[in-house]
Amino acid sequence: MTEFKHETVLLKEAAANLNVQPNGTYVDATLGRAGHTKEILSQMDGGVLYAFDQDQQAIDAVTKALDPMPENLHLIHTNFRNLQEALTERGVTGVDGVLYDLGVSSPQFDDSKRGFSYRFDAPLDMRMDQSQTLTAKIVINDWSFNDLVRIFNRYGEEKFAKSIARQIEQARADHTIETTFELVELIKQGIPAKARRTGGHPAKRVFQAVRIAVNDELGALEASLEQAVSLLNPGGRISVITFQSLEDRLVKAMFKELTTIKDVPHDLPVIPDSMQPDFCLVSRKPILPGAEELEHNHRAHSAKLRVLEKLVKEV
Numbered sequence: 001m002t003e004f005k006h007e008t009v010l011l012k013e014a015a016a017n018l019n020v021q022p023n024g025t026y027v028d029a030t031l032g033r034a035g036h037t038k039e040i041l042s043q044m045d046g047g048v049l050y051a052f053d054q055d056q057q058a059i060d061a062v063t064k065a066l067d068p069m070p071e072n073l074h075l076i077h078t079n080f081r082n083l084q085e086a087l088t089e090r091g092v093t094g095v096d097g098v099l100y101d102l103g104v105s106s107p108q109f110d111d112s113k114r115g116f117s118y119r120f121d122a123p124l125d126m127r128m129d130q131s132q133t134l135t136a137k138i139v140i141n142d143w144s145f146n147d148l149v150r151i152f153n154r155y156g157e158e159k160f161a162k163s164i165a166r167q168i169e170q171a172r173a174d175h176t177i178e179t180t181f182e183l184v185e186l187i188k189q190g191i192p193a194k195a196r197r198t199g200g201h202p203a204k205r206v207f208q209a210v211r212i213a214v215n216d217e218l219g220a221l222e223a224s225l226e227q228a229v230s231l232l233n234p235g236g237r238i239s240v241i242t243f244q245s246l247e248d249r250l251v252k253a254m255f256k257e258l259t260t261i262k263d264v265p266h267d268l269p270v271i272p273d274s275m276q277p278d279f280c281l282v283s284r285k286p287i288l289p290g291a292e293e294l295e296h297n298h299r300a301h302s303a304k305l306r307v308l309e310k311l312v313k314e315v
Contacts, residue, residue: 007297008035010305013287014099014239015039017307023047024096025233027087029080029224034062036099041070047096048072050087054079054129057111079129081220084227096236098228102221103243104128104211116211118203121181126207126214136210140177145169155218155246156209164190164206183207208244218250225254229279234312237282243302248286255281255308282307 015036020026022045028037031053040049049072053059059077063069076086080100087095104116112120114127115136124137139151145165152161167190171177177186187203188196196202212218228238242248258279286304293300 007299008032008039009101009243009293009297009300009303010241010287010289011035011039013289014101014241014305015043017239017282017287017305018097018099018237019235020044021047021096025092025094026050027052027083027095027098027228028101029083029098029228030101031058031062031075032101033058034066036101037062037073038066040099041073044072046072048074050074050076050090050092052076052078052080052083052086056130079220080224081227083224084231087231093231094233094236095228095231096233098232098236098238100221100224100238100240102217102241102247115180116207118180118184118201118207121179123179124177124183126211128215134214136183136214137176137178139210139213140168140183141172151209151213152206154209155212156205156207157245158205158209160191160195166190180207212246218246221247221250222254225251229258229308229310232310234310236310238308239305240307241303241305243299248304248306251306252286255279255306258308276311278311278313280309280311282309 018026018040020040020043022043024044024047026040026044026047026049028040028049028051031037031051034051037049037051051062051073053075054077056077059075062075066073074090078086087093112122113125115122115125124135124140126136127134148165148168149161152158152164158164164187167186168177168183171186177183183206184203187206191202225238225240232238240251242251259277259281261275261277286306288305289297289300289303
C-alpha cells in the first residue's frame with residue numbers, strides 16, 4: 001500500500017474550539033486520516049465519538065492504523081449529508097459537537113489513480129465515494145455546454161468558462177476525453193496565453209469545479225450543516241475548516257443567519273429573550289493558521305476555521 005504524508009490543518013485549534021467535554025458525544029464529519037479524530041479522543045474520557053467518511057480507503061486506513069480500535073470510536077462509511085439518519089440509526093438524537101475538515105484530503109490528491117490532481121495523468125474520476133456512478137469522465141463528456149459553463153463559473157469562478165467549455169465540446173465530438181492530462185490541455189487551449197502566465201496552474205479552477213460537481217460538495221455541506229445544527233445540544237459547538245471561498249461563503253452565510261435576530265419590531269426598546277437567536281459565533285472573524293503552521297504545511301494557506309455555539313438558555 002502506498003504511504004501518504006498528511007498533515008492535519010488547524011489540528012489543535014479546531015478540536016480546542018469544540019470545547020470537548022470528557023463524557024460528551026461528538027462527531028468528526030470528515031475522518032480523513034483521523035488527525036482531528038485522535039485529537040478529540042485524547043480529550044475524552046467516557047464519551048463517544050462518531051467519525052464519518054464516504055471514502056472506503058480512508059475507513060480502511062484508519063481501521064488499520066488504530067488497531068485495536070478504541071471502544072468509544074465508531075467509524076461510519078457514508079457521506080456526511082446522511083449525518084442525522086446514520087446517528088439516529090445508532091440511537092443518537094443529540095450531540096455536543098461536530099467538526100468538519102472540508103475539501104480533498106492529501107492522500108486523495110496524492111493518489112494519482114483517483115484523478116483529483118492536474119499534476120498526475122490519470123483516468124477522469126474524482127469520486128470521493130468510489131461506489132457512486134457519476135465521475136469526472138461523465139461530467140466532461142456527457143454534460144451539456146451550458147452545464148459545463150455553469151459549473152466552471154459557479155464552482156470554479158473561471159472567467160474563461162465559455163471558451164474552455166467550447167474546447168471540450170469540440171474535442172469530445174471527435175473522441176471521448178479519458179484522462180486528466182487531456183483535460184488540462186483543453187483547459188490551456190481555452191485560456192489566452194497571457195492569462196495562463198499568472199494566477200497559478202491554469203487548470204486549478206476547472207478541476208475544482210468538476211470535483212465539486214462530481215461529489216455535490218456544496219449541496220452535501222449545506223444539508224449536513226442543517227442536520228448538525230438540529231442535533232446540537234445546548235452549549236454544543238460546530239467547528240468548520242474550509243479551504244476555498246465557495247465553502248467559506250456558504251458556512252459564513254449559514255452561521256450569520258443562525259446568529260442574527262430576525263423580524264424585530266422597530267418600536268421595541270428591549271429585545272425579549274424569546275426573540276434572541278439560539279446560536280452565537282465563538283469568534284466574529286475566522287480563525288487562521290499561525291505563522292509556524294503556514295511555514296511547514298502548504299495546505300494551510302487557504303484554511304479558515306469558523307465556530308458556532310448553541311446557547312444555553314434559562315427555561
